[in-house]
Amino acid sequence: MSADKYYTLAEGCPFASSSTAVLMRNRQGGGLGLLQDTQLIETLAHFSRERIPERVVHAKAIGAYGEFEAEADCSDITSASFLNKAGKKTPVLLRVSTVGPESGSADTSRDVHGWAMKMYTDEGNLDWVFNNTPVFFIRDPIKFPSMNRSHKRHPRSHLPDANMFWDFHVGNPEGIHQLLVLFSDRGTPKSVRYLNSYSGHTYKFTKEDGSFKYIKIHMKTRQGVKNFTREEATKIAGEDPDYMIRDMFEAIERQDYPSWDVFVQVMDPSEAENYRWNIFDMTKVWPHTDFPLRKIGKMTLTRNPNNYFADIEQAAFSPSTMVPGFSASADPVLQARLFAYPDAARYRIGVNYQQLPTNAAKVQVYCPFERDGKMRSDGNYGGDPNYVNSSLQPTKFYPEVKGVSPKSLALHTEHEKWVGEVTSYTSHITDDDFVQPAALWDVIGRDPGHQERVVENLAGSIREVKSPNLRNEVYALFGRVNQDLGARVRKATEAAIKK
Numbered sequence: 001m002s003a004d005k006y007y008t009l010a011e012g013c014p015f016a017s018s019s020t021a022v023l024m025r026n027r028q029g030g031g032l033g034l035l036q037d038t039q040l041i042e043t044l045a046h047f048s049r050e051r052i053p054e055r056v057v058h059a060k061a062i063g064a065y066g067e068f069e070a071e072a073d074c075s076d077i078t079s080a081s082f083l084n085k086a087g088k089k090t091p092v093l094l095r096v097s098t099v100g101p102e103s104g105s106a107d108t109s110r111d112v113h114g115w116a117m118k119m120y121t122d123e124g125n126l127d128w129v130f131n132n133t134p135v136f137f138i139r140d141p142i143k144f145p146s147m148n149r150s151h152k153r154h155p156r157s158h159l160p161d162a163n164m165f166w167d168f169h170v171g172n173p174e175g176i177h178q179l180l181v182l183f184s185d186r187g188t189p190k191s192v193r194y195l196n197s198y199s200g201h202t203y204k205f206t207k208e209d210g211s212f213k214y215i216k217i218h219m220k221t222r223q224g225v226k227n228f229t230r231e232e233a234t235k236i237a238g239e240d241p242d243y244m245i246r247d248m249f250e251a252i253e254r255q256d257y258p259s260w261d262v263f264v265q266v267m268d269p270s271e272a273e274n275y276r277w278n279i280f281d282m283t284k285v286w287p288h289t290d291f292p293l294r295k296i297g298k299m300t301l302t303r304n305p306n307n308y309f310a311d312i313e314q315a316a317f318s319p320s321t322m323v324p325g326f327s328a329s330a331d332p333v334l335q336a337r338l339f340a341y342p343d344a345a346r347y348r349i350g351v352n353y354q355q356l357p358t359n360a361a362k363v364q365v366y367c368p369f370e371r372d373g374k375m376r377s378d379g380n381y382g383g384d385p386n387y388v389n390s391s392l393q394p395t396k397f398y399p400e401v402k403g404v405s406p407k408s409l410a411l412h413t414e415h416e417k418w419v420g421e422v423t424s425y426t427s428h429i430t431d432d433d434f435v436q437p438a439a440l441w442d443v444i445g446r447d448p449g450h451q452e453r454v455v456e457n458l459a460g461s462i463r464e465v466k467s468p469n470l471r472n473e474v475y476a477l478f479g480r481v482n483q484d485l486g487a488r489v490r491k492a493t494e495a496a497i498k499k
């Protein structure tokens with residue numbers, strides 16, 4: 001604290017002490033409070049309002065700042081400015097979280113880990129809102145709330161509930177690929193430093209000539225993938241529920257900076273037409289042999305937050321936060337997230353959440369057609385026109401200032417032609433949905449003892465299911481991936497129940 005700093009109330013009025021109350025006191029030592037005690041009343045009232053709503057999902061997290069460094073000039077595939085020169089550096093904020101459990105929960109519990117990364121580029125912010133798994137549980141966006149509720153607490157018992165978890169997944173079996181990842185060793189990563197992250201969705205790299213490529217993004221840890229076993233993760237959850245936060249915070253404090261290599265898989269739109277897999281179905285990967293990884297950069301974390309609430313809790317991420325050269329694909333779940341994520345931020349933080357320092361772009365922001373609202377903290381554009389097409393004070397646009405084509409802006413969608421029909425659509429499971437999970441089961445088989453651990457991890461959860469019929473349906477679901485897997489899960493689960 002500097003020598004001339006002194007204690008005040010929030011309005012700046014100085015007070016002599018931070019620990020007194022104005023009371024009408026009696027001889028026995030009691031005291032009645034007075035409404036005129038602004039200091040006491042404001043202190044209590046502010047405390048009652050210290051929380052903003054906890055995220056419904058992704059509540060427990062750690063975050064840090066760092067930088068992305070472009071590996072090469074990528075202007076052959078994107079006009080994105082942060083990728084147009086080898087060695088170009090862009091500041092980054094990363095927030096990694098579990099999904100289902102609350103903010104106070106154990107961060108080593110088996111769960112998908114969310115990866116929310118904000119790049120403060122020289123053409124505005126770009127958010128990559130990924131997971132540590134390359135696929136997802138659903139591909140129909142309306143199932144998003146149902147899936148998440150089934151992974152959280154039961155509405156009656158308020159307990160995590162294996163019955164509703166497995167009931168959801170038997171009824172919505174397209175998640176089988178993701179379930180296999182979740183119950184593999186990668187479901188319990190040994191801290192944030194040792195996990196990979198994946199875009200999951202297909203995105204697009206666009207160019208100023210209006211052309212585009214489909215891409216999937218992979219971020220691979222340079223520390224190597226390391227995981228806990230189920231037993232280790234459970235033990236640490238009891239002993240140190242904040243293990244993963246501590247691990248990364250302390251590594252950055254001792255300047256042992258974690259880093260990730262960043263790759264893209266690149267697909268021409270003509271290849272997507274007849275590809276073996278629907279590239280807008282996020283339960284599927286693009287096999288590496290079909291689309292090899294191309295390195296585009298490296299991301300390194302170098303600084304812990306100064307204040308967790310200001311820097312991380314108030315941070316808001318959304319796949320709709322995009323820069324020229326980067327664009328959304330027609331993946332229906334991604335399309336829904338483009339709406340749902342900023343909507344959650346408006347509810348959780350407020351309509352002017354982009355003005356908070358941790359969310360604010362590091363480039364000039366001039367957005368005079370979004371005005372007013374709660375907690376406006378800039379000048380609100382003074383007397384500038386708050387309506388479009390003013391002749392009194394015309395607005396300039398990026399293409400005319402920079403002398404480029406309007407197509408250089410990613411959010412312009414002239415590069416795609418659409419012919420389709422409006423239809424009520426729900427996806428249906430087919431045998432094809434079990435091909436990639438079966439390939440993963442083989443990948444897991446390359447690692448000695450890993451298949452056995454997957455079987456035991458599954459048995460440890462399925463044993464909690466009360467209904468024998470539901471248990472049989474779960475065994476059948478895994479049996480469709482691989483008959484031996486289904487039989488082993490049945491045997492291990494029934495043995496665990498008898499114990």
Ligand code: NDP
Pocket residue numbers: 134180181184185186196218220225285286287288289435436437439440443444
């Ligand atoms: P490859 O043999 O080229 O790749 C297999 C990949 O599996 C590895 O590169 C590794 O991804 C990943 N992997 C290893 N263990 C696990 C695990 N326990 N959980 C999740 N992923 C794991 O084969 P293909 O590309 O043909 O894919 C075969 C299967 O591998 C897929 O069906 C999919 O389940 C899985 N996979 C594929 C990815 C892809 O983008 N093609 C990405 C991740 C998994 P990494 O190198 O990223 O660590």
